[in-house]
Amino acid sequence: MAADRRDVRPEFHPQGFAPVSPQRRGLLRAGLGLGAGSALLAGRGLRAEEVASPPAEAPYSLSLGPGVVDRVYGQPSRFEAGVIRRNVPWLTASPETSISFTPLQHQQGIITPSGVFFERYHAGRPTVDPSEHRLMIHGLVDRPLLLTMEDLRRFPSVSRIHFIECPANGGMEWRGAQLNSLQFTHGMIGCAEWTGVKLSTLLEETGLTRGAKWVLAEGADGAHMNRSIPLEKCLDDCLVVYGQNGEALRPEQGYPVRLLIPGWQGNVNVKWLRRLEIGNQPWFTREETSKYTELMPDGRARGFTWPLYAKSVITFPCPEMPAKGPGIYEIRGFAWSGLGKVAQVDVSLDGGVNWQRARLQEPVLPKALTRFTLEWRWDGRPALLQSRAVDETGFVQPTLAALRRVRGTNPIYNKNAIQTWQVKADGTVFNVQLA
Amino acid sequence: MSSLHRVLAAAGLGTALLAAVAGAEERGAPRYGYGTVPTPEQIAGWAIAVRPDGQGLPPGRGSVEQGAEVYMQQCAACHGTFGEGEGRYPKLAGEGSLTGERPEPTVGNYWPFATTLFDYINRAMPFPAPRSLSAEEVYATVAYVLNLNNVVPAEFVADRDSLPKVRMPNRDGFLWQDPRPDTHEQACMQDCRKPEEVRIVSTAEGKTLTPRTTGPLDTEMPQ
Numbered sequence: 001m002a003a004d005r006r007d008v009r010p011e012f013h014p015q016g017f018a019p020v021s022p023q024r025r026g027l028l029r030a031g032l033g034l035g036a037g038s039a040l041l042a043g044r045g046l047r048a049e050e051v052a053s054p055p056a057e058a059p060y061s062l063s064l065g066p067g068v069v070d071r072v073y074g075q076p077s078r079f080e081a082g083v084i085r086r087n088v089p090w091l092t093a094s095p096e097t098s099i100s101f102t103p104l105q106h107q108q109g110i111i112t113p114s115g116v117f118f119e120r121y122h123a124g125r126p127t128v129d130p131s132e133h134r135l136m137i138h139g140l141v142d143r144p145l146l147l148t149m150e151d152l153r154r155f156p157s158v159s160r161i162h163f164i165e166c167p168a169n170g171g172m173e174w175r176g177a178q179l180n181s182l183q184f185t186h187g188m189i190g191c192a193e194w195t196g197v198k199l200s201t202l203l204e205e206t207g208l209t210r211g212a213k214w215v216l217a218e219g220a221d222g223a224h225m226n227r228s229i230p231l232e233k234c235l236d237d238c239l240v241v242y243g244q245n246g247e248a249l250r251p252e253q254g255y256p257v258r259l260l261i262p263g264w265q266g267n268v269n270v271k272w273l274r275r276l277e278i279g280n281q282p283w284f285t286r287e288e289t290s291k292y293t294e295l296m297p298d299g300r301a302r303g304f305t306w307p308l309y310a311k312s313v314i315t316f317p318c319p320e321m322p323a324k325g326p327g328i329y330e331i332r333g334f335a336w337s338g339l340g341k342v343a344q345v346d347v348s349l350d351g352g353v354n355w356q357r358a359r360l361q362e363p364v365l366p367k368a369l370t371r372f373t374l375e376w377r378w379d380g381r382p383a384l385l386q387s388r389a390v391d392e393t394g395f396v397q398p399t400l401a402a403l404r405r406v407r408g409t410n411p412i413y414n415k416n417a418i419q420t421w422q423v424k425a426d427g428t429v430f431n432v433q434l435a
Numbered sequence: 436m437s438s439l440h441r442v443l444a445a446a447g448l449g450t451a452l453l454a455a456v457a458g459a460e461e462r463g464a465p466r467y468g469y470g471t472v473p474t475p476e477q478i479a480g481w482a483i484a485v486r487p488d489g490q491g492l493p494p495g496r497g498s499v500e501q502g503a504e505v506y507m508q509q510c511a512a513c514h515g516t517f518g519e520g521e522g523r524y525p526k527l528a529g530e531g532s533l534t535g536e537r538p539e540p541t542v543g544n545y546w547p548f549a550t551t552l553f554d555y556i557n558r559a560m561p562f563p564a565p566r567s568l569s570a571e572e573v574y575a576t577v578a579y580v581l582n583l584n585n586v587v588p589a590e591f592v593a594d595r596d597s598l599p600k601v602r603m604p605n606r607d608g609f610l611w612q613d614p615r616p617d618t619h620e621q622a623c624m625q626d627c628r629k630p631e632e633v634r635i636v637s638t639a640e641g642k643t644l645t646p647r648t649t650g651p652l653d654t655e656m657p658q
Binding site for chain 2: 086122147414
């Protein structure tokens with residue numbers, strides 16, 4: 001392993017940007033640090049940003065910066081140190097069987113940076129040596145197959161942009177608004193370009209025998225995470241991927257190889273994939289009976305509810321990204337559907353009384369995050385912002401009230417309701433639910 | 436129509452699927468020839484999945500009494516002496532209702548198949564040391580947990596014959612066909628509801644459940 005690719009978070013600087021004016025350089029040379037310099041500036045009534053604004057020259061404009069290979073694997077600017085995956089410690093028993101959240105409030109464009117793509121582990125993140133890793137395909141096949149990573153990379157390859165969303169995304173909010181944060185209410189999702197082999201290519205290679213109807217996917221992690229997937233979906237658009245956003249999969253995403261089941265709940269996209277068994281019936285694993293099933297009000301439960309239905313959320317403004325005074329704002333957000341492309345997104349400023357059509361930003365891809373925007377002239381009065389996605393099947397994202405009427409408040413999973421952000425007169429934003 | 440085509444057609448699978456597998460079937464040989472054929476020993480070592488019909492269950496057996504011993508040593512620290520669950524670790528036992536405000540699904544009132552217990556314990560437990568139990572110990576633990584839930588009597592012995600025959604209380608509690616779409620909203624654009632009916636009924640404002648959303652994680656802050 002390359003020791004110089006340490007997984008080191010950028011140092012956090014609570015003071016952020018603290019440049020120094022040319023006039024202060026003398027002081028610095030006299031041995032005062034940046035912090036001391038800006039404190040002195042503050043003492044003189046100067047704001048930090050003024051010293052780098054015209055007509056001043058910032059110190060980095062008057063000197064040499066570090067050269068090439070100063071960082072052999074790049075990191076975001078240290079001023080972005082707060083853009084990180086975050087977790088909700090009270091949610092789960094331990095960090096090894098838990099989830100972290102993508103900072104959607106900072107995501108620029110439809111691709112989630114690999115370093116902040118949400119994590120979901122059932123037994124922690126294994127460290128897998130690709131030279132030792134094997135993928136075994138067996139069961140109702142003509143020819144069982146054992147593949148090295150080198151073998152796998154030789155098959156014809158494809159690249160696709162798709163989201164992966166945990167079906168528990170927003171699951172803490174069925175009974176009421178709990179978390180005042182976009183990251184924590186919607187961050188169990190990420191979207192990436194994935195590269196690998198079509199699963200159909202591999203199953204052509206093994207051949208299928210009589211009765212083949214289901215595929216068991218199993219991971220190499222300590223949970224030996226396993227899910228049953230219908231063969232028809234496997235042969236439709238599923239991939240066995242080793243690439244993510246132009247590089248190898250991140251360990252958090254299943255390095256060296258994971259399943260990609262486009263548009264279906266995250267946990268069937270089995271990470272650290274080591275085994276595919278073809279069978280004639282599902283296995284009814286723990287993850288598809290005890291977990292990832294939805295309790296209805298009558299005490300019965302739904303299982304095998306794989307696709308993620310159309311959903312959207314406004315990412316600006318949001319609790320983490322408040323408005324700052326009246327004026328023109330670009331409302332921004334993401335929409336997605338596990339059934340295909342997003343066809344339209346509407347935005348309401350008044351809690352769903354009236355709606356306006358938002359603009360979809362290219363590219364608009366099936367089963368991928370899609371950006372939408374709408375110009376908003378905010379007069380400074382309180383507002384209730386909502387977004388509503390419609391996908392190419394015609395499915396309309398429901399209100400939370402409509403979902404609750406059918407499913408009650410106990411399902412945990414598959415909550416794709418319209419989100420309401422309350423914007424107060426001072427611009428602060430709160431997560432609220434409407435009658 | 437080839438035999439494979441008939442099989443797939445009988446299974447109700449589409450033409451795209453037929454096309455996907457037709458090439459390999461007609462040639463009767465792999466196209467690329469990459470990789471190797473796993474040996475029976477290699478397959479047996481990894482093929483640990485167990486189905487409700489018992490397929491995949493290994494030889495061996497374990498009693499409730501033996502299971503109590505394994506459970507106390509390997510499971511009770513997280514799941515509680517009586518399966519009540521410590522902290523946020525899963526509660527294993529309980530026969531409470533699955534309806535109401537705060538239902539508590541357990542093995543006894545929720546899990547539809549006893550075989551799933553074997554599959555899961557065998558592949559994923561004990562949490563810090565998966566695959567460290569023998570088949571006998573797994574069978575015994577399954578027997579004990581089933582007994583904790585009053586699903587089997589104290590003299591129950593779990594093995595590859597008895598486990599598939601255990602009828603779990605919630606066996607028929609699941610719908611395995613996705614009934615969605617189960618909402619049928621319209622994309623109304625104007626005067627979709629009365630303004631006076633727009634009312635906030637729940638807010639996260641003032642609640643203290645949200646971790647920090649700026650700076651380092653809560654757990655990395657100086658105390």
